[in-house]
Amino acid sequence: MYTVIGAGLIGLATAALLQQRGHEVRVIDPDPASQASHFAAGMLAPTAEMQFEQDPLYPLMFRSAQEYxxxxxxxxxxxxxxxxxxxxxxxxxxxxxxxxxxxxxxQRYGAQAERLTASQARTLEPALTPGIAGAVSVPGDHQINPRALMAHLLEQVPVERRKADAVDLGPNTIVCAGLGAAEFFDLPLRPVHGDILRLHMPADPAGEPLLRRVVRGFVLDRPVYLVPRGDELVLGATSREDLQPDPLAGGVLDLLRDAARILPDIQLLGIKEVSAGARPGTPDDVPLFGRDPRTDALISTGYFRHGILLAALAARLGADQLSGVEPSPDDQALIQAMNPERFS
Ligand SMILES: Cc1cc2nc3c(=O)[nH]c(=O)nc-3n(C[C@H](O)[C@H](O)[C@H](O)COP(=O)(O)OP(=O)(O)OC[C@H]3O[C@@H](n4cnc5c(N)ncnc54)[C@H](O)[C@@H]3O)c2cc1C
Incomplete structure (x- = not known):
């Protein structure tokens, strides 16, 4: 029997894979699917989300997108x-x-991405303002609905609704408790809050949505993104370390103003939800994955801005490590990059 502590997307995905391989699993969480994964936009964007000086992260992102x-x-x-x-x-x-x-x-990392002029971008997405300066197309970066995926996984795996504690730890336990993992281990985790909105996006009279593709924007050097999904448009997300758990008025103002600069008709949409979630951040933005030397429990946390994207890889590596599958040399390198001991 394996124990998974935490029923965010990382824990649920790991438990579902273990179960799919024929193992008995229990998941422990007082409030499943309620933390970072609940708020996430659901972009699977290994290319569009590349930032400078995060080299150890890129192979993890590309591999997980491939495995999704x-x-x-x-x-x-x-x-x-x-x-x-x-x-x-x-x-x-x-x-x-x-x-x-x-x-x-x-392009140095071999990712598929190409320059577009503003008018080429507007041919793809006519609702974008003619005022944009230009664009880059990333045809291979997609998205999923994290809430729908977690609802499905919660139907598959049994969850004990309680807070786990130290007695639940051992070699057959994996701790996927997001920020909560810091209650068990001395880990350099910090909450990085993000404000995020969900807007109603009804189709126009011709049945066309306002937006078809994920649009990420840089506006006055600030990032903003728009994720269209059915009749919903997700608008996110700020990044702040002020420990304020409620959505911040100034953050919401920035998001709406920056989004309206690239997609003016967003002002016509109704607001469905305004929320804020806390990303489990690490000092180098790379996750924490490996055995705790004291309890031998497996740690799988710190997925920061990319936990929805990284869930496929995290779940497979977690299930492999617990059930004693020997890592391939490629996997060994990915695991090494996430070693929780790398800061000591
Ligand atoms: C606004 C926002 C937008 C985002 N957008 C994206 C995106 O588009 N794409 C992407 O890839 N990533 C995105 N992310 C990041 C992503 O949401 C996280 O990296 C990911 O959800 C982390 O998943 P997790 O399962 O590790 O943690 P969580 O989802 O936080 O789950 C942890 C779980 O552990 C439980 N827990 C804690 N302590 C205990 C305990 N002692 N006992 C039992 N259970 C416990 C909690 O109740 C919780 O259910 C976004 C994050 C935010 C905040």
Missing amino acids: PAFLELVDAPTTLIRSGTLVVAGDRADLSHLHDVLDLQ
Whole structure:
């Protein structure tokens, strides 16, 4: 019997894979699917989310994106990848110069991404303002609905609704408690809050949605993203370390103003939800994955901005490590990059 502490997407995905391999599993969480994974937009964006000086993170992101379709099939998910592709747009010329610097980095890593003029971008997404300075197309970055995926996984795996504590730890336990993992181990985790909105996006009279693709924007050097999914448009997300758990008025103001600069008609949409979630951040933005030397429990946390994307890889590596599957040399390198001891 394996014990999974934490029923966010990382814990649920790991438990579902263990169960799919024929193992007995129990998941412990007082309030499943209620923390970071509940608020996440659901972008699977290894290319569009590349940032400078995060080299150890890129192979993890690319590998997990590659494994996602197989993972969804293994856990029998009713929701598949939404293959919308992603456009990254620049608010002004300085933003465009930043976009092109990142494009160089993306292409150096062999990622599929190409320059578009503003009018080419508007041919793909006519609701974008003619005022954008230019864009980059990332056709391979897609999205999923994290809430729908977690609802499905919660139907598959048994959850004990209680807080886990030290007696639950041991070699057959994996701790996927997000920020809560710091209650068990001395880990350098910190909450990085993000404000995020969900808007109603009814189709127009011709049945067309306002937006089809994920659009990420840089506006006056600030990032903003728009994720269209059915009749919903997710608008996110700020990044703040002020420990304020409620959505912040100033953050919401920034998001709406920056989004309206690239997609003016967003002002016509009704607001469905305004919320804020806490990302489990680490000092180098790379997750924490490995055995705790004291209890021998497996730690799987610190997925920071990319836990939805990284869930496929985290779940497979977690299930492999617990059940004694020998890691391939490639996996060994990925695991090494996430060693929780790397800061000591
Ligand atoms: C606004 C926002 C937008 C985001 N957008 C994206 C995105 O588009 N794409 C992407 O890849 N990532 C995104 N992320 C990041 C992503 O949400 C996280 O990296 C991911 O959800 C982390 O998942 P997790 O399962 O580790 O943690 P969580 O989802 O936080 O789950 C941890 C679980 O552990 C439980 N727990 C804690 N302590 C205990 C205990 N003692 N006993 C039992 N259970 C415990 C909690 O109740 C919780 O259910 C976003 C995050 C935010 C906040």
